[in-house]
Amino acid sequence: MDYFLHILILINIYIIIAISLNLISGYTGLLSLAHAAFYGIGAYATALMWLYLKTGFWVNIWVGILVSAILGIIIAYPSLRIYDDYFAIATFGFQMIVFSIFNNWVGFTKGPLGIPGIPSPSIFGWEVSSHWAYLLLSGFFAVLVYWLTHRLVNSPFGLALKGIREDEIFTKASGKNITRYKMLVFIIGGSMASIAGALYAHYISYIDPTSFTINESIFMISIVIIGGMASLRGSVLGAVVLVILPEALRFIGLPNAVAANLRQIFYGALLVLFMMYRPRGFVGEYELTKK
Amino acid sequence: MLKQLLLNGLISGSIYALVALGFAIIYRTVRFFHFAHAIVFTSGPYFTFLFKNVFLIPIYLSIPLAIISSTFLGCLLDISIYRPLRQKKASSMILLLASLGIYIVLQNLLSMVFGDDTKSICISKILEGINIFGARITSIQIAIICITIILLLSIVIWMKKTKMGKLVRTVSNDAELADISGIDSDKVILSTFAIGSSLASVAGILVAFDVAMTPTMGFDALMMGVIAVIIGGIGSISGIALGALLLGLAQNLGVWYINSQWQDAIAFAIMLIFLLFRPQGFFGKPLKKAEI
Numbered sequence: 001m002d003y004f005l006h007i008l009i010l011i012n013i014y015i016i017i018a019i020s021l022n023l024i025s026g027y028t029g030l031l032s033l034a035h036a037a038f039y040g041i042g043a044y045a046t047a048l049m050w051l052y053l054k055t056g057f058w059v060n061i062w063v064g065i066l067v068s069a070i071l072g073i074i075i076a077y078p079s080l081r082i083y084d085d086y087f088a089i090a091t092f093g094f095q096m097i098v099f100s101i102f103n104n105w106v107g108f109t110k111g112p113l114g115i116p117g118i119p120s121p122s123i124f125g126w127e128v129s130s131h132w133a134y135l136l137l138s139g140f141f142a143v144l145v146y147w148l149t150h151r152l153v154n155s156p157f158g159l160a161l162k163g164i165r166e167d168e169i170f171t172k173a174s175g176k177n178i179t180r181y182k183m184l185v186f187i188i189g190g191s192m193a194s195i196a197g198a199l200y201a202h203y204i205s206y207i208d209p210t211s212f213t214i215n216e217s218i219f220m221i222s223i224v225i226i227g228g229m230a231s232l233r234g235s236v237l238g239a240v241v242l243v244i245l246p247e248a249l250r251f252i253g254l255p256n257a258v259a260a261n262l263r264q265i266f267y268g269a270l271l272v273l274f275m276m277y278r279p280r281g282f283v284g285e286y287e288l289t290k291k
Numbered sequence: 292m293l294k295q296l297l298l299n300g301l302i303s304g305s306i307y308a309l310v311a312l313g314f315a316i317i318y319r320t321v322r323f324f325h326f327a328h329a330i331v332f333t334s335g336p337y338f339t340f341l342f343k344n345v346f347l348i349p350i351y352l353s354i355p356l357a358i359i360s361s362t363f364l365g366c367l368l369d370i371s372i373y374r375p376l377r378q379k380k381a382s383s384m385i386l387l388l389a390s391l392g393i394y395i396v397l398q399n400l401l402s403m404v405f406g407d408d409t410k411s412i413c414i415s416k417i418l419e420g421i422n423i424f425g426a427r428i429t430s431i432q433i434a435i436i437c438i439t440i441i442l443l444l445s446i447v448i449w450m451k452k453t454k455m456g457k458l459v460r461t462v463s464n465d466a467e468l469a470d471i472s473g474i475d476s477d478k479v480i481l482s483t484f485a486i487g488s489s490l491a492s493v494a495g496i497l498v499a500f501d502v503a504m505t506p507t508m509g510f511d512a513l514m515m516g517v518i519a520v521i522i523g524g525i526g527s528i529s530g531i532a533l534g535a536l537l538l539g540l541a542q543n544l545g546v547w548y549i550n551s552q553w554q555d556a557i558a559f560a561i562m563l564i565f566l567l568f569r570p571q572g573f574f575g576k577p578l579k580k581a582e583i
Contacts, residue, residue, distance in 0.1 A: 031384050031388075078566065078567055081567055082567070084382070084383060084384055085323060085324055085383045085384050086566060086570065088324075088384060089324060089517070089521075089566065090563060090566050090567075093559040093562050096514070096555060096556070097556045097559050097560060100552075100553065100555055100556035100559075101556070103552075104550075104553060104556070218391050218395065221388070222392075225388065257407075258403060261400075261402050261403045262399075262403075264395050264396075264398075264399045265395070265396050265399045265400060265403075267395070268392045268393070268394070268395030268396035268399070269392065269396050271388060271391065271392030271395075272372065275376065275381070275385050275388050275392065276375060276376060276389065279381065279385050287382075287385065288382050288388075290382045290383065290384075
């Protein structure tokens with residue numbers, strides 16, 4: 001039963017990640033390969049705040065959001081000057097640099113050793129320690145993120161994002177401040193991913209840099225694309241499918257090392273197949289087109 | 292010490308140049324980031340390992356066989372995946388993601404078959420390096436530098452003198468116009484995949500002989516190759532070679548000041564600076580419109 005709940009909690013975390021990345025890549029059309037960096041910043045901000053200052057969940061989450069917002073502004077900056085796949089390569093560079101900081105700044109982040117023993121969060125004196133309670137907490141954040149993003153993309157703000165995606169010059173000409181929108185979308189998307197990171201760190205109670213690699217970023221964009229670009233339901237669907245299906249591999253009785261490889265082969269192959277036959281994903285309304 | 296670092300820079304620069312050149316030749320005709328180039332690079336040494344240690348074929352036959360196999364792999368990727376995507380007029384981002392997917396699949400396949408551990412295809416016991424001007428260099432490293440120079444020169448001659456080389460330049464300039472003039476651009480692109488893949492495979496085998504091999508070695512090598520291309524500018528072969536050399540030297544000399552574990556981060560920071568302020572590189576003419 002706990003295993004089943006564990007999967008549901010992971011799905012909730014990945015729903016938050018997928019929706020936030022969809023806001024950046026699906027709605028605004030900025031292909032980003034740096035989302036695991038935001039996720040990692042959330043997790044590391046949480047773990048480090050706890051490690052050095054012994055602060056609790058609610059403080060940690062805000063620190064993560066703050067740091068992510070700053071990184072969001074930095075990553076959004078190239079999108080003003082370079083486009084399409086070149087921008088994707090720039091985000092790739094940021095991802096590698098952030099990972100390198102997690103991995104190599106041993107004095108501060110503990111490097112490859114990771115940070116163990118992050119305690120369960122407590123909410124109004126009530127400790128969230130059981131799987132059920134954590135499911136509720138992660139579910140609350142997943143619903144919150146879904147609801148906020150839903151409001152956002154159906155507002156004039158969301159329309160402007162789609163405008164940037166479809167025709168940037170036209171959107172600019174109609175008086176929208178492109179710089180502001182692009183920065184905001186990275187700030188919002190990055191903050192949401194960092195919430196997912198904080199949830200993950202408190203839940204798993206141990207983090208190390210290997211959870212925040214470029215492969216993880218590719219996995220995240222796979223969820224968004226396979227689920228559906230610019231579709232919130234698609235992101236939920238993608239998270240459910242891509243988290244659950246590889247778990248099925250465990251039941252065949254494969255050794256863990258092989259299962260890890262098979263999981264990656266599975267989503268890599270899905271990514272290739274979707275790019276070839278259905279680039280907008282299951283229920284998406286946008287495929288990555290050239291600006 | 293300084294001489295040794297300069298020499299090491301020259302050696303890594305040579306490898307980067309081979310990878311970068313192969314990547315750039317392909318990029319110039321297809322206009323997308325062919326990430327699976329990394330796995331073609333890795334496939335070279337692993338094919339060599341397969342032929343030499345599993346099928347027990349002598350080394351002087353294993354290496355050419357491995358290069359042919361990797362070349363075939365690169366061409367197969369183009370025919371089976373990229374060509375159908377091109378026909379659908381897929382955007383460069385879709386092709387980029389597809390190639391990332393291919394890379395993930397094949398790299399994990401390699402890990403599953405051969406294991407994640409470091410493997411070696413060294414033939415003889417480790418030799419003490421030869422002393423040149425106070426710096427040590429092994430015979431493999433001399434081979435790396437010589438082979439790189441020979442391959443770079445032959446690519447330049449191929450591009451300038453042969454019919455296929457001219458066709459490649461034509462398609463690189465304007466694929467649509469080339470098509471209209473009756474050039475079979477699919478065939479030309481396939482030939483760039485063949486040339487680029489064999490360069491990557493040679494580079495991979497050289498690295499495996501010099502150091503060792505792991506299933507993820509190609510990714511690091513390709514990243515440095517891409518950075519070299521962005522520094523040098525994708526348009527010119529000499530620019531790419533110089534970019535690779537600069538990157539190799541910068542990384543190795545950087546060890547004087549900064550801990551070597553930060554090499555990658557610094558390389559990517561350099562790449563970001565170039566992307567932002569000089570996307571056409573030091574020497575290249577802008578190929579891609581920086582503005583919409």
